[in-house]
Amino acid sequence: MNYFQHFNDLALSELKNLMDSGEVPVGLNLSRATAGSPRDPTHGDVALNIAMVLAKDAGMKPRDLAELIASRLRQQMDIALVEVAGPGFINIHASSTFWPDRLSEILAQGANYGGSNMGAGRRVNVEYVSANPTGPLHVGHGRGAVFGDALAAILQKAGFEVIREYYINDAGAQVDVLAETAILRAREALGQDIGPIPDGLYPGDYMVPVGAALAEAYGEGLFKMSDQERLEIARSKAISMMMDMIRDDLAAVGINQDVFSSERAIVDAGAVDAALDTLESKGLVYEGVLEPPKGKKPDDWEERPQTLFRATSFGDDVDRPLKKSDGSWTYFATDIAYHFDKICNRGEDLIDVWGADHGGYIKRVAAAVQALTGRNDALDVKLCQLVRILRDGDLVRMSKRAGDFITLREVVDEVGKDVLRFIMLTRKNDAPLDFDLARVVHQSKDNPVFYVQYAHARCRSVLRHAEDSGFPNTPKDLLSADLSLLVDEDEVGLIKLLASWPRTVEQAAEAHEPHRVAFYLQETAAAFHQLWNKGRDDTTLRFIQPTEPEATKARLALVQGVIAIIASGLSVLGVEPVEVM
RNA sequence: GCGCCCGUAGCUCAGUGGAUAGAGCGUUCGCCUCCGGAGCGAAAGGUCAGAGGUUCGAAUCCUCUCGGGCGCGCCA
Numbered sequence: 175m176n177y178f179q180h181f182n183d184l185a186l187s188e189l190k191n192l193m194d195s196g197e198v199p200v201g202l203n204l205s206r207a208t209a210g211s212p213r214d215p216t217h218g219d220v221a222l223n224i225a226m227v228l229a230k231d232a233g234m235k236p237r238d239l240a241e242l243i244a245s246r247l248r249q250q251m252d253i254a255l256v257e258v259a260g261p262g263f264i265n266i267h268a269s270s271t272f273w274p275d276r277l278s279e280i281l282a283q284g285a286n287y288g289g290s291n292m293g294a295g296r297r298v299n300v301e302y303v304s305a306n307p308t309g310p311l312h313v314g315h316g317r318g319a320v321f322g323d324a325l326a327a328i329l330q331k332a333g334f335e336v337i338r339e340y341y342i343n344d345a346g347a348q349v350d351v352l353a354e355t356a357i358l359r360a361r362e363a364l365g366q367d368i369g370p371i372p373d374g375l376y377p378g379d380y381m382v383p384v385g386a387a388l389a390e391a392y393g394e395g396l397f398k399m400s401d402q403e404r405l406e407i408a409r410s411k412a413i414s415m416m417m418d419m420i421r422d423d424l425a426a427v428g429i430n431q432d433v434f435s436s437e438r439a440i441v442d443a444g445a446v447d448a449a450l451d452t453l454e455s456k457g458l459v460y461e462g463v464l465e466p467p468k469g470k471k472p473d474d475w476e477e478r479p480q481t482l483f484r485a486t487s488f489g490d491d492v493d494r495p496l497k498k499s500d501g502s503w504t505y506f507a508t509d510i511a512y513h514f515d516k517i518c519n520r521g522e523d524l525i526d527v528w529g530a531d532h533g534g535y536i537k538r539v540a541a542a543v544q545a546l547t548g549r550n551d552a553l554d555v556k557l558c559q560l561v562r563i564l565r566d567g568d569l570v571r572m573s574k575r576a577g578d579f580i581t582l583r584e585v586v587d588e589v590g591k592d593v594l595r596f597i598m599l600t601r602k603n604d605a606p607l608d609f610d611l612a613r614v615v616h617q618s619k620d621n622p623v624f625y626v627q628y629a630h631a632r633c634r635s636v637l638r639h640a641e642d643s644g645f646p647n648t649p650k651d652l653l654s655a656d657l658s659l660l661v662d663e664d665e666v667g668l669i670k671l672l673a674s675w676p677r678t679v680e681q682a683a684e685a686h687e688p689h690r691v692a693f694y695l696q697e698t699a700a701a702f703h704q705l706w707n708k709g710r711d712d713t714t715l716r717f718i719q720p721t722e723p724e725a726t727k728a729r730l731a732l733v734q735g736v737i738a739i740i741a742s743g744l745s746v747l748g749v750e751p752v753e754v755m
Numbered sequence: 756g757c758g759c760c761c762g763u764a765g766c767u768c769a770g771u772g773g774a775u776a777g778a779g780c781g782u783u784c785g786c787c788u789c790c791g792g793a794g795c796g797a798a799a800g801g802u803c804a805g806a807g808g809u810u811c812g813a814a815u816c817c818u819c820u821c822g823g824g825c826g827c828g829c830c831a
Contacts, residue, residue, distance in 0.1 A: 210773075212774075213773085213774050217774080221774085226773080230811080259774080260773085261774080261812065263773075345831095346830080347830075437831095466828070467827060474828090491758065497829075499829060500829085504829060505829095506829095509831095530760080530824085530825055530826085532825095532831095533759050533760070534825085559824085560824090600768090601769095602768090602769085605761075605768075608767080619779075619794075624793065625793085628793060631791080632791060636791095638790095689769085690769095693770095693778090696779090700778085703795065704795065704796090706790080706794075707786085707792085707795035709790070710789060710790090711789095713789070716789085716790055717790060718790050754791095755791085755793070
């Protein structure tokens with residue numbers, strides 16, 4: 175249960191009763207009514223703004239309307255006390271049984287707690303990584319990969335039907351360069367001296383096995399076929415081997431996408447014509463001449479009529495070309511087809527996760543999607559800012575030399591998948607991220623991964639002690655605990671925090687912001703550590719009370735609750751909880 | 756020249772219409788005969804870049820200015 179929504183719904187329901195009885199005018203817009211936490215906890219558990227946002231339309235003073243709603247809310251069984259405060263807040267104190275009931279709910283549902291039906295099965299397509307198949311993934315790709323994967327998991331938990339997708343850019347000039355590189359490596363594998371890899375080709379060692387595979391399969395025959403045929407074979411082999419490597423890199427960070435879409439396949443299937451026909455039928459394609467770009471002036475700029483998409487009708491700055499001078503489609507044209515394909519077959523809503531350097535491309539794709547769907551909210555593009563790799567505060571220089579960059583695999587091998595994933599999600603996607611290889615493995619409080627893991631390990635430690643002393647300690651055993659024995663303010667405060675997990679999931683899903691989960695987990699871990707230390711000073715507050723089995727049972731239930739929430743949150747982030755550290 | 760993102764404590768960052776703006780690090784002062792001190796408590800530290808505007812209410816929304824980052828031809 176999202177308890178904020180629960181109390182807001184109660185208020186809305188009472189408001190409808192007031193409308194029915196004629197005490198409040200009908201037809202008010204209720205969408206702005208929301209529930210939040212009061213700034214001062216002594217003001218209550220939930221603060222409603224409903225009276226303030228509706229007062230004007232209702233022609234009433236906010237506090238009068240608040241009092242009207244409050245007097246009816248006081249009849250509700252989940253509510254102990256309702257106060258009207260400040261400019262018209264309705265502050266609600268939940269009844270004494272409400273919080274123990276939430277903890278029971280958590281124990282019953284375990285790590286499944288926090289799921290909701292907010293998405294109502296609506297299909298969402300999340301496309302992420304989509305790196306060109308020309309080499310290993312680097313850490314920048316890693317951020318988008320982790321972000322997209324966690325976002326997909328959050329949406330699933332919030333009740334959406336999610337497809338995780340990778341778009342393979344296997345149709346451009348860069349894959350021809352890749353193929354040329356593979357052919358050169360094949361010569362090398364066949365014993366020829368190829369010297370240094372020429373500028374413009376891919377110099378990385380990862381192309382050596384591709385050449386070897388070609389040599390193995392075709393031998394000298396590779397050079398007896400036509401150039402065209404050889405290029406085709408090399409291209410297809412290179413792409414498939416690069417994608418295998420990329421899939422391995424992704425698997426190393428726990429990512430397995432559902433769909434891999436090929437740009438080439440889309441073009442070959444005639445999807446571009448189909449998509450552009452649709453735009454044409456809406457009168458959005460025309461022959462025209464563009465202004466030369468501002469800023470740096472291209473030397474060979476040539477004014478000529480070209481096939482353009484009327485992107486300016488949907489908020490873009492200029493209309494965008496669909497065909498190159500040689501008559502082939504631009505990347506944008508095939509991208510329109512790709513998004514059309516996604517929206518027709520694999521999701522009513524699209525989310526694209528891109529690197530920050532693609533920011534200038536958003537408007538035109540958004541324009542195309544809007545033109546095709548008639549909706550301006552069908553696509554959300556999430557940009558991930560750059561990742562800087564540091565070691566003990568010093569920037570790890572990335573060489574400009576091509577082929578020599580920090581790969582995702584290197585970082586995973588050094589710090590592990592869980593640390594990489596968690597740290598990548600402790601920053602908003604649109605803020606740059608410093609990733610310090612030394613600090614992220616420090617086992618101290620300034621490392622959020624260990625802080626959260628430590629809380630989980632401590633919980634487990636308590637349960638092990640309980641087990642040794644013969645106390646019941648499984649979630650099932652503890653369902654029968656008398657949770658009304660949890661009366662310390664920090665105990666109740668911790669339950670409230672645990673019970674706000676469903677709301678955190680919904681907010682993260684709504685905003686497409688996985689980092690909210692990471693911050694919530696830190697907050698939860700902090701609350702647990704705090705309670706733990708309170709027991710250090712006051713032994714009557716320790717979880718295990720040898721002479722009081724009922725109190726112990728209730729507190730162990732709380733510990734299991736913390737475990738359930740941390741496990742649930744970490745699982746959304748794709749991180750494994752640890753038992754001991 | 757234009758577009759997008761960002762500007763919050765000394766530092767790194769949360770907080771996208773609610774009440775007295777938060778956390779970690781750093782600084783200062785406390786807490787281990789004790790379920791894990793890899794932790795906890797307290798103090799100090801803010802004109803939320805600036806100026807207008809909308810609103811009962813603005814760090815949050817709008818406009819402009821300043822500062823930083825990314826990008827801006829048929830590339831992908």
